[in-house]
Amino acid sequence: MTDGDLLQDRRQYVADSENRFVEELCELLRIPSISTRAEHAADVARAARWIAEKMRRAGLEAVEVITKEGQCPLVYGEWLGAGPQAPTVLFYCHYDVQPAFLADGWRSDPFQPVIRDGKLYARGAVDSKSHVMIQLHAVEAALAKGALPINVKYLFEGEEESSGAHILSFVREQPQKLHADYAVASDGSMPDRGQPALVYALRGIVSCELRVQGPARDLHSGHYGGNVHNPAQALCEILAQLHDENSTVTVPGFYDQVxxxxxxxxxxxxxxxxxxxxxxxxxxxxxxxxxxxxxxxxxxTGARPTLEINGIAGGYAEEGFKTVLPAQAIAKISCRLVARQEPAQILRLLADHIARLTPPTVTSELRSAGYGEPAVVLELGTAVMEAALTAYERAWGKKPLLLREGGSIPIVASFERELGLPMALMPFGYKGCGAHGPNEHVYLDMVQKGIHTMLHFYDELARQHAAAV
Ligand SMILES: [Zn+2]
Known part of the structure; x- marks a missing residue:
């Protein structure tokens, strides 16, 4: 049997299984695995067990639900039958979802999936249960019709939408279990339904809180207005100096590592x-x-750092009026980072700059919000990246665009840092699918294309890897 026959066989299997595949995706969508709300912990655990069972039926081995007190379970499964010469790929997806309520503007119950106009509506449809099922259905089809040409390991997370702490500690503590040649994170959305696009760069982030203190307590603006420097005003004066007229950040050294x-x-x-x-x-x-x-x-968006004011508070801004001179004012600030910018160093530079900008009439303090992640740029030209690009081109009939994205995905940085694997991001969603919002949906034709993309990816990676070693 030739490679082409084998691929044809697998495609036939996918076509014959189409209805069952959609029904299985719906089954998973009916479980409200909301990781951000403690009362849904049992549902998250149920979703983990459901996925483990599906993994076993798909032909994966060493399947295990990994639990940790107070955290959401990870689900692991592998198939290493391609042998030691073949490459091993670690796949990542997440199966938890954001909260959703009918009252948020949903046209139908967010946990009772319905299909309208080729779109499947439910919380988690695009973010990210369709990605979980694309991976499991593709591997099922490949294992049902002859063996896979690569070894595979799957690690599915149940708290991507909340803390993400479990997977980060697991990756740190169990690098042996996750040992692989390449990693693929399957999640996310493309800016066009018909034109595939792959992200290869993500920005980092660092966040902090700036507190400006004036008088010891709130004062009467009639008695003290005009003789005490209003901290709300002082805060605005400081913030206004953080960018120049070209929208460039004025913090000295800010761009040194860009x-x-x-x-x-x-x-x-x-x-x-x-x-x-x-x-x-x-x-x-x-x-x-x-x-x-x-x-x-x-x-x-993708290659320049930012300094963003995320919120300002101070004084009285509720209904009515209060002629107060507030004692303090606060701003939440975050920076999106690129290239080699280090979160801790950027925070130090910003703190020094703000100390210089603070007039003697008030005091200021810049505190870390405890949240920092460096930027990630995935290497282009690696076997895994080339295989992903070719697989998308085959399944979509169009060469994928390459994107730099402005956001941050902590797991990608963690895989890079702890496992040091060449990596590709493989999204099958569309940006207009309402992730995190009401009426979230996924296009069923994109799910189908996703499965075909993965089938091409297995063959292509085996080829690229053999060519590279
Ligand atoms: Zn999400």
Whole structure:
């Protein structure tokens, strides 16, 4: 039997199983595995057991639900039958979901999946239970029709939407169990349904709180207005100096570890620019774009660091009026980081700068919010990245675009840091699918394409790996 026959056989298996595959996805969607709310802990555990059972039926071995007191279970399964010459891939997905209530504006019960116009509506449909099932259905099809050409390990997380603490400690403590040649994180969304796109860079983040203190207590603005420096005003004066007229961050040293994009990469990023710009307009509905004029929207989002004021509080802003001169004012600030910017170092630079900007009439304190992650840039040209690009091209009929994304995915940074594996991100969602919002859905044709993409990926990775070693 040739490789082509084998692929044909697997595709036939997927076609014959289509209804059952959708029904199984619905079964998983009916379990409200909401990790952000303690009262759903039993549901998260039930979803973990359901996935473990599905893994066994798909032909995976050493399947195990890994529990830890006070944290949501991980689910592990593997198939190592391709032998020691073949590469081993560690796949990551998450099966927990955000909360959802009918009253949030859902047209139907978020935990009773329904299909309308080729879209399956339910909480978790796109983020990220369809990804879990794409992985399990693809491996099931491959194992049912001859063996896989690669070894596979699956690690599914149950608290991606909350703390994520369990998987981070597990990866740190059990690197042997997760030993592999490559890793794939299957999650996320593409900016266009018909045009595949792969993210290879994610920004890091660091967050902090700035507190500006004036008088010891709130004061009467009639008695003390005009002779005490109002901390709310002092805070605004400080914040207003953190960017210059070119929207550049003024913190000295802030850009020292930023790597400028080369011409080749800029040209590559420019290809996805029309999609990024369209999405920007659709989602923000802001009057006009803002940011560093030397960089386009894609570059500003994915290759430049930011300093963002996430919230300001101080004085009285409720209904009515109170002529108060507040004792203190607070701002929550976070920076998205790129390249080699270190969260702790950026925080230090920012603290020094704010200390210099603080006038003698008030005192200020910048405190870490305990949350930091460096940026990640996945290496292009690795076997796993090439296999992913080719697999998408085969299944979608179009060459994927390459994207830099502005957000952060802690597990990707953790895999990089602890396991040091070449990695690819393989999303099968669409950005307009309402992840985290009401009426979340997934396009069933994208789920089908996802399964086919994975089938191509197995063969392609075996080939690329053999060529690379
Ligand atoms: Zn999510």
């Amino acid at each position: 790597i400028e994009l080369g011409e080749t990469e800029r040209a590559e990023l420019a290809q996805a620019l029309p999609w990024i710009e369209r999405e920007w307009h659709e989602v923000t509905e802001a009057p006009q774009a803002w940011g560093e004029s030397d960089y386009n929207l894609h570059e500003r």
